[in-house]
Amino acid sequence: MSNEIVEVDFQLPAIKVINHLCKGCGLCIEHCPKNCIEFSGKFNQLGYDYAQYNGEGCTGCSICFYACPEPGAIEVYKKVKGE
Amino acid sequence: MAKELIKGNEAVVKGAILAGCSLYFGYPITPASEIAESAASYFPMSGGTFIQAESEVAAINMVYGASSTGSRAMTASSGPGLSLKQEGISYLAGAELPCVIVDVMRAGPGLGNIWPEQSDYNQIVKGGGHGNYKVIVLAPNSAQEMCDFTMLAFDLADKYRNPVIVLTDAYIGQMMEPVEFPNKRKEVPYRDYALYGDKKTRHNLITSILMNTELLEKHNIKLGKKYQEVEENEVKFEAMYTDDAELILMGYGIVSRMLQNVVETLRQEGKKVGLLRPITLFPFPNQKIAELADTADKFLVAELSDGQMINDVRLALNGKKEVHLFNRMGGAVPSVEELLEAARKYI
Amino acid sequence: MKAQVLAKPKAFYDKFERKGGTNLETTHYCPGCGHGNIHKILAEAIVDFGIQDRTVLVSPVGCSVFAYYYFDIGNVQAAHGRAPAVATGLKRSNKDSIVISYQGDGDLAAIGGAEILNAANRGENITVIFINNAIYGMTGGQMAPTTMVGQKTKTSPFGRSSENEGHPIRMCEIISTLEAPVYVERTALVDFKSINRTKKVLRKALQNQIDNKGFSFVEILAPCPTGWKMSSVDSQKWIEEKMIPYFPVKVFKDISDDIEPRSIKKKTLTDKEILDVLGLAPSGKADTVDKDFLGKFSEQKMKIAGFGGQGVLTAGVMLAAMAMEENLEVSWLPSYGPEMRGGTANCSVHLSNKRIGSPLTTNPNVLIAMNGPSLDAFEDTVEKDGLIITNSSIVDRKVKRDDVKAIEIPLTEMASKMGMTAVANMICIGAYLELTKVIDTATAKDTIKQHLKKKEFVDINLKAIDEGVKYIRENYS
Structure with missing residues (x-):
């Protein structure tokens, strides 16, 4: 895993959809086992209705990360192991 | 070596x-x-x-x-x-x-x-x-x-x-x-x-x-x-007896080997014939040909094709001098004697 | 709070500068396109394996032609279908590099059919990633060799018909019949499980190459929502429902555990070793040009002719080699072309003290006719005052010309008496040298010693030269 450690101020685990990179294909939404990703109903500069994390229920399973075809559109944040 | x-x-x-x-x-x-x-x-x-x-x-x-x-x-x-x-x-x-x-x-x-x-x-x-x-x-x-x-x-x-x-x-x-x-x-x-x-x-x-x-x-x-x-x-060519030549023979590769004999034979007879053999085909010796156009009268291009290199010679001469083609095709390679005869026509 | 983040792998460029234009952060791929997923898991594997510096990706012609926009690794863009050949060149030249041929279905299974099959068959130590999305995406949705029967594309507007276009090609099935490939597997991008499997398969295919095990081939059934005119989600379902039943997702071949890693040791030869290999070790002999001697004769334009097995070509080569030892200019040209028909052989040999023009003898001044047809064929071409040597053991007539010097030698009989008919040619060379004095016989003998491959025949060949010399002295002096 190409994992980096960063400092965050939100609850873990969580995902971030980098909304200006999202092409609105909906695959993350389709495959999220916890149904915690949804279309935002808003359009980014590319013209796509981008996905967003609804803020609850993420288990950090990373399924959305691999389901997403865009290299940088989804980031998954998990607790650092052992902490 | x-x-x-x-x-x-x-x-x-x-x-x-x-x-x-x-x-x-x-x-x-x-x-x-x-x-x-x-x-x-x-x-x-x-x-x-x-x-x-x-x-x-x-x-x-x-x-x-x-x-x-x-x-x-x-x-x-x-x-x-x-x-x-x-x-x-x-x-x-x-x-x-x-x-x-x-x-x-x-x-x-x-x-x-x-x-x-x-x-x-x-x-x-x-x-x-x-x-x-x-x-x-x-x-x-x-x-x-x-x-x-x-x-x-x-x-x-x-x-x-x-x-x-x-x-x-x-x-x-x-x-x-x-x-x-x-x-x-x-x-x-x-x-x-x-x-x-x-x-x-x-x-x-x-x-x-x-x-x-x-x-x-x-x-x-x-x-x-x-x-x-x-x-x-990068232009490369070989010129033999071209300085005072009235007829310039041109050919490359194997043909130039036969043309060497032709020129040597004709020179022994006192005929003012020279050989220009392009070594680089691109770049083509355009300038040398243009220079020879000032001193020579005629050009004879010998090729084993339907006349392909001759078009580059024509471009280099830009209409200044007459150019003739001697060619064989289909795999026939002309003898020195055949080329000699062809050259004599333009002397 | 500290968090572990899973984000864009570092084998991607931060910004996709090569893409140009204003959007340098997203790929050029359409929403839901499978290339993106595969790029992501490939990039991640490259980082995890620590091979970023030495990996070279060959991008094809197809939608992934621009893969080099994204991957921060070595990139080579290939002509349509030729990626496996380019990859072969890359890998053979630099065996330490990790070479990935990334190809689509048109590229790999249609126009590049020969290249992929033969790279696989040679067992090139490369990794091939084959994206099968059953359509030509880049050119705008035309039929691919893997388009499903009934599938409508721009060039199969009524649906692919097996009668007109045949059935979709199953590449894994074909490749896995070959001996060399180490690993062949087909996966798909339809759900988390299959994407996860694809991750593993790609890693295995790369690991095989890192371990120098040989050719790995991964086919990935991937969605093309734009080309298929479906939503991203429906596209994945279509793969599952339509493609997988025809293109089974499974391991077709895996002998990676049984394969011994290849040695990739490169031998670097010194200059001296190279010269030895090429047979070019400097002789150290000084030039011994005897200018006076060179002036004594005019160019020898020789035609040596006979039937196959009489050593006609060898005689020519030997004469040329002898003359070269005397620092003469020489050329040897074997009969080439229509003359060779009918089992006769001849060669043109020129020996001169000046630069040689035509190497092709059309009017020889020396003709050596080892048999009758050779005399018939070339007698008339000999120059006036030229020399004709005939093998009177075989040639049953006299030379008709009276303006040439005709020498008759029973070459075959003499050779036969010596116990070896094959040396008739050397007897003839001896005679020729005695007649013309073009080459010193001592030089001639040295040359035979040097050039004759079968050393056990050196003595008899040297003796043959003497026999030729003797015959001329006794009969023609």
Whole structure:
């Protein structure tokens, strides 16, 4: 895993959809086992209705990360192991 | 210097290895197969690689790949094979990759036959593939030059980042003559644009695609400037008795060997005849021809084709002097006597 | 709070500068395109394996032609279908690099059919990633060799018909019949499980190459929502429902555990070793040009002819080699072309003290006719005052010309008496040298010692030269 450690101020685990990179294909939404990703109903500069994390229920399973075809559109944040 | 009595085709292979070429990719075709056969022994024996490719197309693309890594690589074939390689040659020229290709010409069109012709002139010298590009073309006329020009071809290819073609025929390839070989292998220059599989060159990109119209136009202009530089610096020809000649005979490759006899015979008779033998076909000795147009009256071009090089002579003469063609096709090679008779008509 | 983040792998460029234009952060791929997923898991594997510096990706012609926009690794863009040949060149030239041929279905299974099959069959130590999305995406949705029967594309507007276009090609099935490939597997991008499997498969295919085990081939059934005119989600379902039943997702071949890693040791030869290999060790002999001697004769334009097995070509080569030892200019040209028909062989040999023009003898001043047809064929071409040597053991007639010097020698009989008919050619050379004095017989003998491959025959060949000399002295002096 190409994992980096960063400092965050939100609850873990969580995902971030980098909304200006999202092409609105909906695959993350389709495959999220916890149904915690949804279309935002808003359009980014590319013209796509981008996905967003609804803020609850993420288990950090990373399924959305691999389901997403865009290299940088989804980031998954998990607790650092052992902490 | 080691001197060996050797066939032209084999001299190509030994010359290539001494030029630092370490990879040969080829496909058998008469009358170029001997180069592949010789390469199949000498390349592996000297620590290099020989692969008999599945096709001419694959062979030239293997050259493309090997050249991308900074190695000197080559292939050889005959007309029908060169037709197939043209796609790859265009990509090599577009991506500005050096390589050496030997074309041992045979007679065409189509399958034609396996005897010598010089009918690949247009497809080689004018660029047989798509797009605006040129290749440097060297035309040896002896076994020694088969070695020397193959070695020179690798240097020119690297100097200009462009494919170089050694254009020859079955006679020059089959003929045995003494060849002096250098006693040292050349160092292959470092190519800062190549992919050596390391951190330093990781960001390099080998490609011929440029989607932006302006960038592609710029690239074409850059290539054009390069070819202009080649024309300014790399013209090679051999002139015999041309200074006071009234009739200039022109021919390259095997034909120039016969023309040498013709000129020597006619000079013994006191006839003012000279020989201009282009060694580089691109760049073509335009300037020399233009100069001779001031002193000579007539030009006779002898070719084993339907008259291909003669068009370049006409362009160089720009209508100043009359130009005649003597040609044979289908694999027939004219005798000295035949050429002598042809020349006498214009004296 | 500290968090572990899973984000864009570092084998991608931060910004896709090569893409140009204003959007340098997203790929050029359409929403839901499978290339993106595969790029991501490939980039991740490259980082995890620590091979970023030495990896070279060959991008094809197809939608992934622009793969080099994204991957911060070595990139080579290949002509349509030729990626496996280019990859072969790359890998053979630099065996330490990790070479990936990334190809689509048109590129790999149609126009590049020969290249992929033969790279696989040679067992090139490369990794091939084959994206099968059953359509030509880049050119705008035309039929691919893997387009499903009934599937509508721009060039199969009524649906692919097996009668007109045949059935979709199953590449894994074909490749896995070959001996050399080490690993062949087909996967798909339809759900988390299959994407996860694809991750593993790609890593295995790369690991095989890192371990120098040989050719690995991964086919990935991937969605093309734009080309298929479906939503991203429906596209994945279509793969599952339509493609997988025809293109089974499974391991077709895996012998990677049984394969011994190849040695990739490169031998680098010294200059001296190279010269030895090429047979070019400097002789150290000084030039011994005897200028006066060279002036004594005019260019010898020789035609040596006979039937196959009479050593005609060898005689020519030997004469040329002898003359070369005397620092004369020489050329040797074997019969080439129509003359060779009928089992006769001949060669043109020129020996001169000046630069030789035509190497092709059309009007010889020396003709050596080892059999009758050779005399018939060339007698008339000999120059006035020329020399004709006939093998009177076989040639049953006299030379008709009276303006040439005719020498008859029973070459075959003499050779036969010596116990070896094959030396008739050397007897003839001895006679020729005695007649013309073009080459010193001592030089001639030295040359035979040097050039004759079968050393056990050196003595008899030397004796043959003497016999030829003797015959001329006794019969023609």
